Amino acid sequence: MSNDYKFEGWLGLDKDAVEGKMQWKEFEPKPFTEDDVDIKITHCGICSSDIHVLRSGWFPTQYPCCVGHEIVGRAVRVGNKAERGIKVGDRVGVGAQAASCLKPDCEECTSGLEQYCTNVNCSTYNGNFADGSKSYGGYATYNRTPSHFVFKIPDALDSADAAPMLCGGVTVYSPLKKNGAGPGKRVGIVGVGGLGHFGILFAKALGCDKVVGISRSNQKRDDVLKLGADEYISIDEDKDWATKHARTLDLIVCTVSSPKLPLMDYMQLLRTNGKFVQVGAPEDILPDFNALAFIGKGATFGGSLIGAPHEIEEMLQLAADKKIKPWIEQRPMKEANEAVVDMVDGKARYRYCLVNEESK
Ligand code: NAP
Ligand code: ZN
Ligand code: ZN
Numbered sequence: 001m002s003n004d005y006k007f008e009g010w011l012g013l014d015k016d017a018v019e020g021k022m023q024w025k026e027f028e029p030k031p032f033t034e035d036d037v038d039i040k041i042t043h044c045g046i047c048s049s050d051i052h053v054l055r056s057g058w059f060p061t062q063y064p065c066c067v068g069h070e071i072v073g074r075a076v077r078v079g080n081k082a083e084r085g086i087k088v089g090d091r092v093g094v095g096a097q098a099a100s101c102l103k104p105d106c107e108e109c110t111s112g113l114e115q116y117c118t119n120v121n122c123s124t125y126n127g128n129f130a131d132g133s134k135s136y137g138g139y140a141t142y143n144r145t146p147s148h149f150v151f152k153i154p155d156a157l158d159s160a161d162a163a164p165m166l167c168g169g170v171t172v173y174s175p176l177k178k179n180g181a182g183p184g185k186r187v188g189i190v191g192v193g194g195l196g197h198f199g200i201l202f203a204k205a206l207g208c209d210k211v212v213g214i215s216r217s218n219q220k221r222d223d224v225l226k227l228g229a230d231e232y233i234s235i236d237e238d239k240d241w242a243t244k245h246a247r248t249l250d251l252i253v254c255t256v257s258s259p260k261l262p263l264m265d266y267m268q269l270l271r272t273n274g275k276f277v278q279v280g281a282p283e284d285i286l287p288d289f290n291a292l293a294f295i296g297k298g299a300t301f302g303g304s305l306i307g308a309p310h311e312i313e314e315m316l317q318l319a320a321d322k323k324i325k326p327w328i329e330q331r332p333m334k335e336a337n338e339a340v341v342d343m344v345d346g347k348a349r350y351r352y353c354l355v356n357e358e359s360k
Helices: 015-019 048-054 159-178 194-205 221-227 263-269 309-321 333-344
Strands: 008-011 023-026 036-045 071-078 091-094 097-100 121-123 142-146 150-152 186-190 210-215 231-234 249-254 270-278 300-303 328-332 351-355
Touching: 008 333, 015 048, 015 333, 036 091, 036 159, 048 333, 071 142, 071 159, 091 159, 097 142, 150 309, 159 194, 159 249, 159 309, 159 328, 159 351, 186 194, 186 263, 194 210, 194 221, 194 309, 210 221, 221 231, 249 263, 263 270, 328 333, 333 351
Parallel strands: 186 210, 186 249, 210 231, 249 270, 270 300, 328 351
Antiparallel strands: 008 023, 036 071, 036 142, 036 351, 071 091, 091 150, 097 121
């Protein structure tokens, strides 16, 4: 296959990009090395992190920036040192991480915690590889990523379903799995957006005794029950919800993208030794909370960052085996700006996936 292709995509040039002002332009990927895989992108999910980065919400973004880290496509060029047995023509995907140091003396990289590597930690976009070159994401024609962070997509999964799992899915799968979600456990998922809806699907697939969707209004109640949740709580509309449901959950995974969290009420939902894991990454600091709420029941407050490569593989296999069907709305890549604006407006039910029609 010829390597004569252009890396082009939707570039954010400044923070106004989030208002639907990304521009279609060519960009220069990292120099190809024998560990790399070039992917002709067919699908790319829209994650809320794309929104935070487009508007420099967490910290100043390195513009020009091509966001998108839920990438699926065909491998069109594969280095001769590539891992995972990837071959030209394979259907493959990339999540939110593109590189870590992978050194034999790295505590994180040698223990399946690559996402926490402190030596080299290159996000799929708005990051820098060890050679200093910039990373560019998947609202694009092609992507180049080191093969340690490229995954074969099981045949049983549609590309549009698999793409959003690579960040949105694994970000909830990882803390569910690490914190024992399964038979005998009762789990709450706060915020039913892209991540939250995966939280419900994966908590059910892992066999939890009870899964509760926790959302602001009652608007998503029917959807959440259809997704398989056993119960639904509307924190804006259900009266005295925290008292009524007090001490009913072992684990809460909170995906909310805003700092407006009634943390003390969520703590009330936890049983003795319960855990609250924050994965939503608001741009502003969280509200104050009283330590006694944790101390009094031996509870833990934690956080979790995406998932490691081995967890991504495990999650894809679970999704294939259990026939997990996420709720995805496909949008043409050409309309990425409109889709970003709709995502900011909270219209996705529950994940948008951009599709490069001509690459399919
Ligand atoms: P999303 O689809 O927009 O969902 C976020 C949910 O948060 C919404 O559906 C909504 O749930 C709730 N929410 C939104 N605005 C709110 C507000 N003003 N007040 C209270 N709740 C609000 O976003 P996503 O793609 O799932 O991402 C969620 C967050 O996770 C983002 O901050 C993203 O950057 C972060 N993230 C973190 C990681 C990680 O590694 N930790 C990885 C990926 C994404 P309800 O309507 O149900 O209330
Ligand atoms: Zn993401
Ligand atoms: Zn490392």
